[in-house]
Amino acid sequence: MCLGFPVNTPEVTRRHRQVQLVVTIVYLGIPLVFLGAVLWISSGVTPFNWQAGLLPLAMLVLGWFLRSRHRYKPQRWAGVGAFFGAVTGLFVAFYPIVLDVYWPAYLFLPVMWLGMVLGVGLARYAERVLLVPVVPELADTQYELFFRLRGLRLTTLTVGTESVTIQGRAMLRNRSGLNPNDLGRTYPLTAITGVHEVSLTGLERLKYPITLPIPPVGTAGPAVIVQASGEDWVLPTDQAATLVQLLNRRIAAARPE
Numbered sequence: 001m002c003l004g005f006p007v008n009t010p011e012v013t014r015r016h017r018q019v020q021l022v023v024t025i026v027y028l029g030i031p032l033v034f035l036g037a038v039l040w041i042s043s044g045v046t047p048f049n050w051q052a053g054l055l056p057l058a059m060l061v062l063g064w065f066l067r068s069r070h071r072y073k074p075q076r077w078a079g080v081g082a083f084f085g086a087v088t089g090l091f092v093a094f095y096p097i098v099l100d101v102y103w104p105a106y107l108f109l110p111v112m113w114l115g116m117v118l119g120v121g122l123a124r125y126a127e128r129v130l131l132v133p134v135v136p137e138l139a140d141t142q143y144e145l146f147f148r149l150r151g152l153r154l155t156t157l158t159v160g161t162e163s164v165t166i167q168g169r170a171m172l173r174n175r176s177g178l179n180p181n182d183l184g185r186t187y188p189l190t191a192i193t194g195v196h197e198v199s200l201t202g203l204e205r206l207k208y209p210i211t212l213p214i215p216p217v218g219t220a221g222p223a224v225i226v227q228a229s230g231e232d233w234v235l236p237t238d239q240a241a242t243l244v245q246l247l248n249r250r251i252a253a254a255r256p257e
Contacts, residue, residue, distance in 0.1 A: 012137045015130055020071065022126040026081045027067035030119060031060035034088040041092075044099050052098075055091065059084060072142045074127045075158065081119030089115025134242045139249035147243060150236040151219040155212065157235055159246055162254060163188050164226070166233060168212055185210060187228040189254035194227035195247045197240045206234050 035056035042049045063084065070076040092115075093108035104111070130143065138145055139159075147157045158165040167184035202220035209231040222240035226233040226247070237243055 009135075009137050011135070012141065016141065019126045019130045022122055022129070023067065023071055023077060026077060026084065026119060026122050026126070027063040027070070028060065030081070030084040030088055031056055031063045034059060034084075034091070037088075037092050038095060041095050041099065049098060052095065056088075059087065073144050074130060075144065075146050075156075077123035077126055078120050081121075081123040082116045083119070085115035085117070085119025086112050087115075089113070134239050134246070136242055136245035136249060139246045139253075145246060147235075147237055147239060150221060150223075150238060151206075151217040152212070152236070153214045153217075157237075157243075159243075159250060160189075161250065164192065164228070164247070166208075166210070166235070168210070183210060183212070185231070189251045192226060192228045192247070192251055194225070195244050195251070196225040197244045198223050198225055198234070200234075200236060204234075206236075208233065 035053060038052050038056050042052050063080075066076075066080060070080065089112040090108055093104045093111040096102075096104050130138075131145065134145070134147075142161055144161075145159045147159075149155050149157060155166065155168045158167065163186050165184060165186040200218070200220055200223050202218045204218055206216050206218065208216070219236055221236060221238060223234055223236040224240045224243050224247075226235060235243075
């Protein structure tokens with residue numbers, strides 16, 4: 001099986017194959033189950049209601065399109081899984097009405113939530129397979145690797161193949177009146193001039209080049225200092241040692257020889 005990128009270890013190869021199988025189930029498997037359920041219910045209707053299959057077919061096409069764009073972006077998987085699962089559950093709950101079967105419609109809310117939970121659960125499982133534990137060899141893949149930061153609520157670090165992004169949750173903008181540039185920064189890997197591992201006592205007053213709606217909480221433990229474009233970031237994470245190796249490997253790969 002061609003992975004599309006060089007891989008140095010069997011472990012990373014195993015993770016990649018398992019992750020992509022689950023991602024395929026989320027993006028294509030859920031719409032196929034949706035289509036099968038609709039066709040099965042429609043088979044009991046005279047004349048056959050083929051129009052009902054248009055929605056799951058559209059979802060299948062959308063899943064095929066999004067899978068090619070999201071396959072290496074773990075942060076996208078849960079959102080798609082939630083949406084596909086919820087739509088499938090909602091439609092399957094109401095559609096039996098065409099057979100004069102009404103009781104599933106009364107359960108539309110729990111069925112919708114069940115579909116959403118299953119979709120998100122599959123996506124989270126794929127994330128865990130990929131990122132637990134994080135290993136430096138993941139730097140040699142095309143995955144966007146994201147890290148939740150200790151003491152910085154709703155803020156994540158995403159290490160791509162060409163850039164690094166520190167970003168607060170977009171949903172906080174409406175509550176705080178901030179614009180997207182206030183809540184995040186993106187730096188090309190070639191703009192990063194230094195990556196260092198440090199240890200924090202928890203007493204430091206950390207300051208950041210962006211405005212966070214939720215103030216950072218000082219915590220003791222390892223952290224990574226990232227210097228980029230004249231700005232310094234202190235990023236508390238228990239995976240500091242691995243993150244430093246990941247960043248250095250991707251920075252080296254991004255710089256021309």
